[in-house]
Amino acid sequence: MKKKIRLLVLVNWEEQGRWYFYRRISEQFSSVQLMQPVLYNFIPAARWQQATIWLSEFYLPLRALGVRSSYDVIVSWSMRLGIWYGLLNRLFRTRAAPCHLIYDFHINPTRTDPAYRLRLMLLHAAIPGIDFFLSTSHEEAVRYSRMFNIHPERICFFPMIPPPHYCDVMPQPPGNYILAYGNSDRDYDTLVHAAATLPVQTIILSQRYQPRQPLPANITLVTQKTVGDELINLIARARLVVLPLKHSAVAAGQTAMLEVMALGRPLIVTDNPATREYAVHNESALFYTAGRTEQLREHLHVLLNNPAHAETMGRKAREVSRTYPERQVAVFCRVVEKILS
Numbered sequence: 401m402k403k404k405i406r407l408l409v410l411v412n413w414e415e416q417g418r419w420y421f422y423r424r425i426s427e428q429f430s431s432v433q434l435m436q437p438v439l440y441n442f443i444p445a446a447r448w449q450q451a452t453i454w455l456s457e458f459y460l461p462l463r464a465l466g467v468r469s470s471y472d473v474i475v476s477w478s479m480r481l482g483i484w485y486g487l488l489n490r491l492f493r494t495r496a497a498p499c500h501l502i503y504d505f506h507i508n509p510t511r512t513d514p515a516y517r518l519r520l521m522l523l524h525a526a527i528p529g530i531d532f533f534l535s536t537s538h539e540e541a542v543r544y545s546r547m548f549n550i551h552p553e554r555i556c557f558f559p560m561i562p563p564p565h566y567c568d569v570m571p572q573p574p575g576n577y578i579l580a581y582g583n584s585d586r587d588y589d590t591l592v593h594a595a596a597t598l599p600v601q602t603i604i605l606s607q608r609y610q611p612r613q614p615l616p617a618n619i620t621l622v623t624q625k626t627v628g629d630e631l632i633n634l635i636a637r638a639r640l641v642v643l644p645l646k647h648s649a650v651a652a653g654q655t656a657m658l659e660v661m662a663l664g665r666p667l668i669v670t671d672n673p674a675t676r677e678y679a680v681h682n683e684s685a686l687f688y689t690a691g692r693t694e695q696l697r698e699h700l701h702v703l704l705n706n707p708a709h710a711e712t713m714g715r716k717a718r719e720v721s722r723t724y725p726e727r728q729v730a731v732f733c734r735v736v737e738k739i740l741s
Contacts, residue, residue, distance in 0.1 A: 486526030534558035562662035
């Protein structure tokens with residue numbers, strides 16, 4: 401039986417019926433509405449997409465403020481949406497205002513540039529307009545509770561999930577290459593140094609990486625964007641996958657990590673508060689400290705020299721990843737009931 405709770409979810413993309421989380425929570429609550437960017441077909445897609453995402457994170461909170469009386473809970477599905485709606489909610493708070501919940505609540509402690517400092521100032525100002533915070537790790541939930549003076553009962557870890565269709569891809573015979581991919585927060589220089597003398601090819605997919613020196617013969621950089629089935633096949637056939645990240649203190653890399661786990665491939669990933677949430681070292685992934693070339697090189701040799709162990713680790717990762725979609729829905733339902741009780 402559906403709970404008589406009305407939700408409004410603000411998203412900064414066009415949802416076309418493929419979002420698993422939205423479908424599942426729609427089965428749990430009496431009304432779940434999405435508020436998403438306005439799109440115009442006559443504007444070139446690539447140019448408009450970037451602009452509309454940025455603009456929507458300002459005008460969607462305004463629209464939500466105007467209709468908030470029709471809902472019990474408003475969910476901001478990005479930090480910027482949450483900050484702006486939080487500011488508006490604080491300025492125009494009423495006794496009957498719906499609860500406001502923010503997803504993906506995290507900050508980058510390594511950034512000190514003026515633009516980011518301004519963002520943090522706005523975040524501090526928006527905190528009183530946010531009723532619950534879904535953070536990217538247990539560790540960060542504790543840290544942010546202290547940093548922003550948030551009551552521990554108002555913040556928790558909220559797991560991400562792999563793309564559901566990745567879990568349905570049939571296992572494929574592994575090839576003889578190592579794969580690394582992604583653009584955000586990547587440290588490919590450390591991987592290049594660690595893999596330079598390996599007897600297998602390493603493929604790096606990135607549009608941003610610019611090597612500081614000529615790459616070794618066994619390392620190939622692919623700058624052409626690779627998505628969809630082509631990316632899935634590259635991951636699924638990799639002998640192993642490495643996700644090298646710049647910092648061990650910044651939550652990053654979870655999206656690609658969960659993609660790899662869902663496809664059952666052996667994984668080496670930089671240890672950080674978020675990646676630690678999804679795997680156990682030497683059981684479902686191997687972790688290394690950011691920038692530690694020797695440690696990464698040792699992990700590469702371990703998996704290359706022990707293919708049976710590597711495949712067992714990949715299968716375990718796939719089993720674990722399949723539990724996250726329902727776990728995510730369960731956490732969200734508990735939070736909604738909690739903030740309304």
